Amino acid sequence: MALLLLFLCTVARAASPDELMRRAGDAMAAGDLDAAVELYMQVPAPDKNGDEGQFVNARMQAARLHFALKRFERAIEAVDSLLEVYPDNIEAKSYRGAVVDAMMPEWKKLLRDTVHFVPALLKGSLMTLLLVFFTMLVSPIGGLLIALGRISGIAAASRLCWFIIWIFRGTPLLLQLFFIYYGLPAIGITLKPIPSALIGLGLNYSAYLAEIIRSGIQSIDKGQMEAAQAMGMSYRQAMRRVIIPQTYRVILPPVTNEFIALIKDTALVSTIAMVELMRTADQLFNASFNVTVLALAACVYLMFTTVFTFAFERLERRVGAYEER
Amino acid sequence: MQPLIELENVVKAFGEHRAVDNVSLSINKGEKVVIIGPSGSGKSTLLRTINCLEPMDSGAMRFAGKPAGYVKRDGKLVPDKPKNICALRTRIGMVFQQFNLFPHMSVARNVMEGPVTVLGESKPRARETAMDMLGKVGMEGFADRYPASLSGGQKQRVAIARALAMKPEMILFDEPTSALDPELVGEVFDTIKQLAVEGMTMVIVTHNMGFAREIADTVIFMENGSFLAKGTPADFFDRQCDDPRVQSFIDKIF
Numbered sequence: 092m093a094l095l096l097l098f099l100c101t102v103a104r105a106a107s108p109d110e111l112m113r114r115a116g117d118a119m120a121a122g123d124l125d126a127a128v129e130l131y132m133q134v135p136a137p138d139k140n141g142d143e144g145q146f147v148n149a150r151m152q153a154a155r156l157h158f159a160l161k162r163f164e165r166a167i168e169a170v171d172s173l174l175e176v177y178p179d180n181i182e183a184k185s186y187r188g189a190v191v192d193a194m195m196p197e198w199k200k201l202l203r204d205t206v207h208f209v210p211a212l213l214k215g216s217l218m219t220l221l222l223v224f225f226t227m228l229v230s231p232i233g234g235l236l237i238a239l240g241r242i243s244g245i246a247a248a249s250r251l252c253w254f255i256i257w258i259f260r261g262t263p264l265l266l267q268l269f270f271i272y273y274g275l276p277a278i279g280i281t282l283k284p285i286p287s288a289l290i291g292l293g294l295n296y297s298a299y300l301a302e303i304i305r306s307g308i309q310s311i312d313k314g315q316m317e318a319a320q321a322m323g324m325s326y327r328q329a330m331r332r333v334i335i336p337q338t339y340r341v342i343l344p345p346v347t348n349e350f351i352a353l354i355k356d357t358a359l360v361s362t363i364a365m366v367e368l369m370r371t372a373d374q375l376f377n378a379s380f381n382v383t384v385l386a387l388a389a390c391v392y393l394m395f396t397t398v399f400t401f402a403f404e405r406l407e408r409r410v411g412a413y414e415e416r
Numbered sequence: 417m418q419p420l421i422e423l424e425n426v427v428k429a430f431g432e433h434r435a436v437d438n439v440s441l442s443i444n445k446g447e448k449v450v451i452i453g454p455s456g457s458g459k460s461t462l463l464r465t466i467n468c469l470e471p472m473d474s475g476a477m478r479f480a481g482k483p484a485g486y487v488k489r490d491g492k493l494v495p496d497k498p499k500n501i502c503a504l505r506t507r508i509g510m511v512f513q514q515f516n517l518f519p520h521m522s523v524a525r526n527v528m529e530g531p532v533t534v535l536g537e538s539k540p541r542a543r544e545t546a547m548d549m550l551g552k553v554g555m556e557g558f559a560d561r562y563p564a565s566l567s568g569g570q571k572q573r574v575a576i577a578r579a580l581a582m583k584p585e586m587i588l589f590d591e592p593t594s595a596l597d598p599e600l601v602g603e604v605f606d607t608i609k610q611l612a613v614e615g616m617t618m619v620i621v622t623h624n625m626g627f628a629r630e631i632a633d634t635v636i637f638m639e640n641g642s643f644l645a646k647g648t649p650a651d652f653f654d655r656q657c658d659d660p661r662v663q664s665f666i667d668k669i670f
Contacts, residue, residue, distance in 0.1 A: 317469055318516035318575075322530040322582055323506035325498060332533050336520050413520050413562045 108134050108145055115149070128156045132169065136176045147173060147180065154186060163194045204383040208375055212384070215371030216391050222357045222367065223395070226292040227350055233293060234300025239330070241305050252301065259298035265359050267291050272363040288360040296353060303345045307338035340411035347403040351396050358392075368392065418481050420445045420586060420617055421466065426475035428461055435461040436472070437641035443586070443634075448612050449619045450628040453638035454665060459621040462638070463588050466619070467508045471495045479504060480585070506534055509579030509587040513594050515571040517563040523550065523574050524559040530582045542581075549577035553607050569600030573607050586617035593624050625666070629653055637662045 115130035134149035135141075150173035157166035170187045173180060192200070240252035259267065272287040282290070311334050319329035361370035372388035375381075419442040428436040435458045443449055451459045464470035466477070468485045474493050477485045484504050487496050495501060517526050527546035531537040537545070550556040553573035563571055572592060579587050592608065593601045605626060612618065612631045620627050628635045628649055635652050637645040637659075645652070645662045652666065 312514075312516075314512060314514050314516035315518065318510075318512060318518070320502075321467055321469060321505055321510040321512075322578070323502045323534040324530075325502055328533050332529065333518055337518075414564050 108137075108142065108149075112145060112149060115152070124156050124160065128153050128169075131156070132172070143177075147177065147183070151182065151186065154190070158190060158193070163190055166190050167194075201383060204381060205387060208381075208384045208387050211375060212368060212371055212387055212391055215366060216368040216395070218365065218367035219354070219357050219369075220395070222288060222292060222360065222365075223350075223354055225289055226296050226353055226357075229289075229293040230296035230300050231304075231346070233297025234304050235335075237297060237301035238304040238308060241301065242308060255294075256298045256301055259295050260302070264291065264295050264356055265362065267295055268359060268363050284360070284364045287363055288357075288365050292353070292357065292360070295356075296349065299349055300346060303342050303349070304338065307342035308334055310341050311337050340407070340414075343403065343407045343410055347400070347407070350403070351399055354395050354399065355392060417444055419443055419478075420447075420480060422476075422478040423462075423466070424476040424478075426462065426465055426477075427473045428458075428465055428470060429473055434641050436465065438475075439641070439643060441636070441643075443617065443619065445585075446615045446617055447633050448617070448631050449634045449636060450632035451619065451621045451636045451638055452623065452625070452628055452665075453636075453644075457638045458641040459638050460590050463590050463619060463621050466588060467505050467510055468495055468501050469510075479507070502534070506530075506582055507585045509582055509584035511572070511575050511579050511587060511589045511592050513591040515563075515568070515575045515595070517571055517575055517578070519563050522560050522562055523555065523566070526563065526574060527578045527581045530578065535582070545581055546577070549580045550574070552580065552610075553577045554603075567600060568596045569603045572596065572604045576604075576607055576611070580611075586619070587611070589618060589620040589622070591621055591623065593622065625653075637665065 111130050111134050115127045115134075118124070118127035118130060131149040131153040134146055137143055137146050150169050154166045154169035154173075157163070157169055167187065167190055170183050170190065173183045174187070177183070195203070237252045237255055240248040241256075243249060268287065268291040271282060271291050272284065275282060275287075308330075315333055315337065316329055319333040320326070324332065357367060358369035361367060361373065366374075368388055368391055372384055375384040422440075422442045424440050426436050426439045426441075427434065437458070439458075439462060441449070441462075451462070453459050461470055465472040466485075472486065472493065476483065476493075479485070485496055485501060486493050488494075496504075517523075518529065521529060524543060524546050527549055528539065528542040531542040531545060532539060547556055547559060550559060553576050555570060555573050555577060558566065558570065558574070563574070566574065576587075576592075589608065593604050596604060601624065605624070608618075608620070608627070609631055620631070622628070630649075632649050635647060635649055636643050637652075639661065645659055652662070
């Protein structure tokens with residue numbers, strides 16, 4: 092009888108939350124984590140007047156200890172036992188998410204992040220592609236005009252074109268973009284981000300391509316121009332029909348180089364409030380601190396440069412084919 | 417008879433060096449003039465002043481009785497307006513030592529290019545003309561080949577067809593066989609000879625005495641920018657020349 096009483100007493104004492112918390116604390120201090128977890132889990136849910144904080148604290152402690160011992164399932168059980176009583180507890184819910192996360196295999200995590208980030212990145216890359224295609228369209232024309240001006244033999248045109256090349260090739264693209272977007276308003280020209288980016292990239296790449304095109308034109312044998320002119324062609328006709336078509340195979344490899352650099356250089360426009368691939372990646376990274384998003388952005392850039400590389404290699408073979416036929 | 421082309425006191429200098437030094441020449445329709453002489457004697461330069469590829473410094477040129485190619489401005493001789501020079505060039509064909517075919521065009525396109533781009537002919541018509549001209553030089557079977565796949569002799573024959581397609585009134589040949597392997601000279605020589613027989617007016621600058629002997633009406637020996645001797649082939653080849661320099665050059669060649 093006395094034994095039974097003692098037992099009941101013990102149970103009654105054990106059932107006291109304060110006592111349980113104290114003993115769990117002791118167990119922790121003694122390094123007996125298993126015992127501590129057991130005790131924390133015994134802390135009962137409070138009744139109406141009970142201490143909510145103590146209960147939450149105990150179950151969270153238990154969950155954390157399980158987690159520390161890599162017993163993820165049991166950590167989830169601990170959190171779930173808490174959520175059963177307080178389904179809206181924010182701390183428990185976010186901790187449960189973190190544990191589920193930790194339980195997930197790496198490849199699954201990667202897959203989830205990819206599915207999560209890729210749509211936004213692709214949306215951003217549409218702007219990148221727009222910038223690339225626009226510049227690819229405009230800069231060869233601008234470059235050709237500048238190159239023709241350079242070799243025109245007209246002193247004023249030649250100097251002007253030299254000057255344009257000197258400025259745009261001699262200063263950083265980033266600086267040029269800043270100048271166009273932040274600097275021009277000072278003299279009354281205010282441009283939106285997209286026009287600023289298009290103008291900056293267009294001028295910069297025109298200047299680079301101009302020198303490539305010029306060297307291409309000058310690499311064509313002088314006899315070609317003479318033969319064209321000797322049959323009565325004007326300088327313009329000779330350029331258009333005879334000289335420039337022959338430059339394609341000479342200039343295509345360096346132009347491919349420039350266009351691949353261009354794909355990456357578009358990232359610079361993220362600094363003038365343009366939301367493209369780089370800026371999207373940056374925003375997502377800052378919101379999540381998840382490095383995967385940066386790797387994914389790198390993959391998208393790589394995908395673009397790869398497609399371009401192969402496309403231009405094919406074009407190169409076609410343009411130079413007359414040498415082998 | 418009025419000469420087709422007249423050159424009067426032509427001077428062309430490169431810096432101090434007078435490549436063409438006060439040369440006058442008149443060529444009748446149908447006449448074949450062959451200019452020989454050592455390298456650097458100014459033969460090619462003279463030829464190139466005729467179609468203004470090399471603008472002359474002073475002198476005068478008349479084509480079909482009218483001043484051509486150059487105008488006087490402020491007492492200085494300058495090339496005429498580009499439009500007029502282009503028009504003149506359509507009437508004077510030129511064949512180059514290095515052929516200068518357009519490598520990015522097929523053989524037929526090479527020959528069509530002038531008529532289509534310069535004369536504005538329709539492509540089907542230009543192609544027809546091109547095939548005729550290629551037939552004339554024996555290259556009609558190569559119409560769709562590209563120049564890179566042709567031998568030197570074949571290239572030069574295409575270049576001749578290209579010049580012919582413009583229906584020129586005269587053709588300038590600038591050392592047409594000098595870049596050819598010896599065994600390929602014959603085919604080009606025969607082609608040019610056939611043109612000569614058909615009555616084409618031509619000026620041929622060459623080291624090949626065959627042209628002077630077999631084709632020329634007039635042979636000119638040029639040295640240091642001037643004509644040292646001028647005469648019929650018989651004058652040059654069938655008897656000793658008065659001028660020892662001319663004779664020694666001819667002796668060296670044979």
